[in-house]
Amino acid sequence: MKSLDLAARRFVTAAEKLDFTSPWTLEEWMCRSDVVPNQELLLVRANMEAGRSHPFHTHPTREEIIYVLSGRAEQWCGREHRILGPGEMLLIPKGEVHGTYNPFRERLVFLAILSPANAPEPGIVDVSAQEPWASLRRNFPPCS
Numbered sequence: 001m002k003s004l005d006l007a008a009r010r011f012v013t014a015a016e017k018l019d020f021t022s023p024w025t026l027e028e029w030m031c032r033s034d035v036v037p038n039q040e041l042l043l044v045r046a047n048m049e050a051g052r053s054h055p056f057h058t059h060p061t062r063e064e065i066i067y068v069l070s071g072r073a074e075q076w077c078g079r080e081h082r083i084l085g086p087g088e089m090l091l092i093p094k095g096e097v098h099g100t101y102n103p104f105r106e107r108l109v110f111l112a113i114l115s116p117a118n119a120p121e122p123g124i125v126d127v128s129a130q131e132p133w134a135s136l137r138r139n140f141p142p143c144s
Contacts (some may be wrong), residue, residue: 024054031047053143055128056099061119071108074101
């Protein structure tokens with residue numbers, strides 16, 4: 001793709017998205033600076049297999065929306081959690097500790113929308129080994 005093409009791109013097809021396998025999910029990036037000339041938003045579709053998780057972490061410089069497309073999420077925001085299903089979402093304030101867990105049998109697919117796109121580092125901070133986060137899920141089904 002030429003840089004001129006990227007500078008003018010507004011539509012993104014399935015063939016043009018960027019796939020990345022993270023430790024937690026298959027990430028399908030639709031909106032970030034190497035896909036479109038975004039200014040404020042990031043958008044990724046995450047595919048989390050059964051028994052997997054994105055353990056407790058924070059985005060010190062970004063707020064985030066998690067929107068469930070299919071499956072179910074054991075979604076945490078601070079010390080509160082809910083089971084989210086298709087069509088349900090969570091707003092995560094900047095700097096709030098959160099985690100997404102899939103202790104269920106089906107794949108979880110969700111959108112993560114983050115802003116601002118060009119926030120200062122660190123973009124993400126893992127706190128899953130720190131208390132109280134390390135033991136908060138002690139009585140819940142394990143997820144890796």
